[in-house]
Amino acid sequence: MTDSCVWLASVCDSDLESPNSQPQQTPAETHRHCLLEQQFEGARITAGETVSCRDCGDHLHEGRPISVRACRYSDEPAYTIAAIYCAGCAPTDLTETAHGRDDGLLEGDLGLAMAGQTHWTILVEPTIVATS
Numbered sequence: 001m002t003d004s005c006v007w008l009a010s011v012c013d014s015d016l017e018s019p020n021s022q023p024q025q026t027p028a029e030t031h032r033h034c035l036l037e038q039q040f041e042g043a044r045i046t047a048g049e050t051v052s053c054r055d056c057g058d059h060l061h062e063g064r065p066i067s068v069r070a071c072r073y074s075d076e077p078a079y080t081i082a083a084i085y086c087a088g089c090a091p092t093d094l095t096e097t098a099h100g101r102d103d104g105l106l107e108g109d110l111g112l113a114m115a116g117q118t119h120w121t122i123l124v125e126p127t128i129v130a131t132s
Ligand SMILES: [Zn+2]
Pocket: 053, 054, 055, 056, 057, 058, 085, 086, 087, 088, 089
């Protein structure tokens, strides 16, 4: 079984060095982006079936594209969702950054989760747009 472990490790190594990886990102940055996207896959946004755009107040339903601004203060273990925007209001870059705080901008789709009679909105298939 040791042989197959070595083989798997070598496959992973060659993946990291493949020409398809984005040259402007270091492996550490790519890893951080993957972790962020994993953290927000299926993340709960608000209770209820809709969420309001922070800028225009439009009610967004399941299946709508949304942008999410997330932040994490240096003493916090995980990012929290700070604001939701509709596709029309979505910022293209982080403008409200602050010292001692990591900001992230993600876009994805609005999903709906339910348990019994309770609904809540979730983030589906998030991708990183920008990080501070
Ligand atoms: Zn809007």
